[in-house]
Amino acid sequence: MTPLQGCLLVSALLFAIGFAGAVTRRNSILALVGIELMLNAANLNFIAFWRYGAHPEALTGMMVVIFSIAIAAAEAAVGLALIIAIYRHYRTVNLDEIKDLKG
Amino acid sequence: MSWPFIIIAVVTLFAGAAAMSLRNLVHCALSLVVSLAGLAALYLTLGAQFVGFAQILVYVGAVAILIVFAVLLTRSDEAPNQTVLAPGWFAGVVVSTVVFATLGWAALNSTGLAKETPPVPETTVKNIGDLLMTQYVLPLEAIGLLLTAAMIGAVIIAMKEEPLSNSSRSRGNEATSSGISEPPHVGSYETKEGGRS
Numbered sequence: 001m002t003p004l005q006g007c008l009l010v011s012a013l014l015f016a017i018g019f020a021g022a023v024t025r026r027n028s029i030l031a032l033v034g035i036e037l038m039l040n041a042a043n044l045n046f047i048a049f050w051r052y053g054a055h056p057e058a059l060t061g062m063m064v065v066i067f068s069i070a071i072a073a074a075e076a077a078v079g080l081a082l083i084i085a086i087y088r089h090y091r092t093v094n095l096d097e098i099k100d101l102k103g
Numbered sequence: 104m105s106w107p108f109i110i111i112a113v114v115t116l117f118a119g120a121a122a123m124s125l126r127n128l129v130h131c132a133l134s135l136v137v138s139l140a141g142l143a144a145l146y147l148t149l150g151a152q153f154v155g156f157a158q159i160l161v162y163v164g165a166v167a168i169l170i171v172f173a174v175l176l177t178r179s180d181e182a183p184n185q186t187v188l189a190p191g192w193f194a195g196v197v198v199s200t201v202v203f204a205t206l207g208w209a210a211l212n213s214t215g216l217a218k219e220t221p222p223v224p225e226t227t228v229k230n231i232g233d234l235l236m237t238q239y240v241l242p243l244e245a246i247g248l249l250l251t252a253a254m255i256g257a258v259i260i261a262m263k264e265e266p267l268s269n270s271s272r273s274r275g276n277e278a279t280s281s282g283i284s285e286p287p288h289v290g291s292y293e294t295k296e297g298g299r300s
Contacts, residue, residue: 002218005210006104007149010112012206014119016199021123023195024188029128029173033135036166037119040142043154051149052217056224059231063239065154066231069161070246074253076166080173081257087177088263096189 007048015041028086028093032079039072108148115141126187128174136167150223153231 001009015038022034043065050061087093118138122131139162146155189195210216235243 001104001211002216003104003108003220004216006108006112007145008210008216009207010116010145012203012210013116015206016203017116017119017123019202020196020199023199024192025123026187026189027128027179029170029177029179030123030131033122033131033170036135036162037122037138040139040162043158044142044145047146047149047151047154051151051224052220054217056221059226059234062151062154062226062231063234063242065151066157067239067242067246069154069157070250073161073166074250076169077257078253078260080169081261083173084176084261093177093179 002052004048004052007044007052011041011044011048014038014044026094026096028083028095028098029080031095032076032083035079036072036076039068039075043068105148108145111141111144111148115145127181128179129171132167132171132174135170136163139163139167150226153226153228 018034018037018041020034021037022031025031025034046061046065046068050056050059050065053061083093086098090098092098115138118134118141122134122138125131125134140159143155143158143163146152146158
């Protein structure tokens, strides 16, 4: 197994863990944590392909990961603010109990 | 495959699995910190120093603290007494297993992947800064705009609702008729008076 394949396997397993957590847990904060894990798995793929790819001196994968980290930070901030607003309205963060669109 | 890579990868994956499976949400957040720091160490072993330290700054420093704050503000820090899994959890586990099997099969059987390990490329912060200021200057500006908009939006979303609706209502009243005194103030004042007399 080459190092690139090792990186890809680690990334695939991390993505699967994040997906399973985001889908199976009841708490909405943990769903957001699972999404963060999936984003990080994608970042690991970018770095691995940059390191073992054709033109590493162009720094393309690295730039994508830098921008992706910034976007993930914005997503986490807005998502957690939404969760806090929903908690203030429904008094719960349980995803099964948040059913109504109309408050 | 070097031994440091394997050790760091195992720690990262176990911490990630713990972050997704523990009952107490504070423990989940702490496991997430370990997992994200392990990912930063993986970036460092792969030769991407700048991204590794940016990962530590942004994820371990900011996002994890944000998640801990959200856990504490929504009072979900004690372990729930009912089940923590959603009703359709078995289908979710099956789908994620299928996803991992597909991705792993593609990674192991793909013929287009590079076989040899190239030498570590020369990446200094000066190179990254040069590229950010020349070739990627438009995405950089867009990211700055996005971060500003997300920050303002997050503050507005998480702001308390009552003062906002109160002020907008009084502003509307000014346009139509002269002011009505605010109900919450009067109520609190009256109960205080009643308690004193």
